[in-house]
Amino acid sequence: MPLRLLTEASGGTEVAARTRRRHDSDQIARRDTGCVMEPIQVLLVDDEPTVLRGLRMRLGLEADIWVVGEATDGATAVDLASLLSPDVVLMDVNLPVADGITATRELAARVPQAAVVILSLHDDQRTIDRALAAGAVAFVAKQQMDGDLVGAIRMAAQRTKGGAWGNTTDQPERMKKEQE
8 A cells, every 4th residue: 555645634744644545356355254345444543653653563464454544633633534534533532733532523523434433541431431422433441452452443344334343333332331
């Protein structure tokens, strides 16, 4: 996938984004289910370069997940999501310019087809409630992300793409109940 710099998305700031047009040949078959589907396109949003690099490397191991772009603040994330139309936006809460909760609320209004998964060190009930109220479909604590992250991305993608990932219509309510 070619890497190109997008400047229009962030008001002059260069933002790295992997771009790829969708084609019928971009479908993949999952090894575990045999289902054929389009890859999940993910936009990563975190202000820590090492976290972005780690997420990119981890998600790169999944054949059905493509990282299509990265942003380091909430405002750029919203602009970049408007340009790239990802299936899932993986968003940190603590971000410069616009925090992850504000950016999630803006994404719900401007790019409603993109499902937001919040990834944060702050996994207190108040933060989770604020994220869900802003429109996030899932919340993953960074300290527990090893097993939960890929599942949350696939669950969120089901919301936008349909398919074999399972029913997500009650996910925010399930998340609240599991946290109690």
